[in-house]
Amino acid sequence: MKPLSMYVLCSLPGVACVAGMVLREEMALARGRELLLDTRPVDPMSLFSGRYATVHFVAENAPTSVPAPDPLPGYGSRVHVWLRQEGRLHVPERVTTERPQDPSVPFLRGTLMYGNTIDFDATQFYIPHEARDPALAERGKGGVQARVSVDASGRARLLGLIVEGVPFEQWSRSGDQRERR
């Protein structure tokens, strides 16, 4: 095999890996179901991908706030949080180890962590360097909710944040304008 062909062949896994990630996310977003969840964001920083807000769903504490298996399964086990709609929001109803049989029941898939909280693998909402910190949103004015897309397996993907009743981008810009004035 010629060196250039060999080079292309050896570089292919890396390119395929990144392209595969984009494809997987696009397909999941296209097929997912959109829900609105209550959250409490904080604002850390990632070395490789910049500034983000860590979005803690209220559903993370579901094992201690709604009916759950007794005893709880071991740490690292897969659990499912069944949701019900209350107004615009979806709130936890119960925690189970099996997913609901009824496809119309919305649910989130997560991992039971040390301390009986649930990790949903969808907690990082990347925000521009100069944007306002969503953790500063006032709960009295509506707080912060997360728009998520949930696929058939229950995996949640963050679509956006609703801060004080408006989309995050709009909330951040309105804050900038207020500061300039």
Add this chain to the structure above:
Amino acid sequence: MRRPKLAEVLDGMVRECELTERQRTGILERLGPTGSRPIAALIITVLASFGAVLFAMGVLYLIGYNWWQFSPGTQLSIMGGFWLGVHIAAAMCSHAPGRYPRVGQALELLALLLFIGAVGLVAQIYHIESEEPWAFFAWWLCYLPLLLWRGTLTLQLPLTAIFFVWAMWHSHEWLRLREGMRYGELGVFYLVTGLGALFSSLAVLCSTTARARFAVLWAPLGTLAGFFGLYLLSFHDAVWLEGPKAYRLVPTGLAVALSAAVLFIAWRRKAAALDLLEPGLLALAALLVPILIWSSGTPSALVGPLLGNLLTLGYLIFLVWRGLRRAQAAELHLALGLFALLVVTRYLEYLWDKLEGAYAFLATGALLLALGWFLERRRRALMRRIA
């Protein structure tokens, strides 16, 4: 023809698959001891590689800014196009006529570093949770074929570091999920020796294949990781006082199993018995400490550190013995240096227990000043003798 020039021609022939690595090494060995080393080539490689690292840091910095003036599609196109462009430039520099192989190597390094930038950008656009241990594993796995084909140190060094970080990080996360932070940290202590055994076995295997040059990095790395793994266990804090739980040994067990498999292949390929001894001993030591602690009935705070110190000393004695057998002064010096480190550490640990706070600092400072005085006195005596 001068030796460096000839070596470069032979390297080219290896890359073109006209010669095997073993044939290349054989030819160079028959030419006798090395004359002048290609220092200029080394400087170019180091300089260009440093440039690649700085450039990659700049790209990561830009990604970190998360500019929303560009749409996600535009951001992905810019990053993807640039990343592919770097790959093409690396291939052209390495293989096109009138090539620049060292700049090509640096561009390969840049392409490797940009992978994590591309993954970071995708994570940013789709708000994907950072699963850093897995991302590091994917990073290592995706560029492993390029390393195996090219066999350059500019790829071997970062990929080895990425693998090491992934193994430690992932094990820590895996144990933390089950036991909480403290035990997660202790669990990876045991793994360091296991990884030492793995790298040491890989070095032995490589020395029996066409990729003998990989051993230049992995052999000393295996020795150092083996030592520091045992050294970490020699501290009196580094022991699990709770009863045995088999899963705590899973990460170390995997590293040891992998090391045993590699050693078996090396043995089948007729590797020297002396070379096989080090990874074998390290693999045994990696599992011996936790198993002996737990099989001793009531786990005690004394058993672990005692075993850790004995094994560390045993390993240093082995290094001295091997250094003498191979007539390698560097190995003897290394073993003596590590022995000094072990003694000073035990001394300071004991001192810290007995004299707390200011007294410990005073005693340590006095010790180092006395050591300085002694060394200077010895130096003066040696200089007088030479004069």
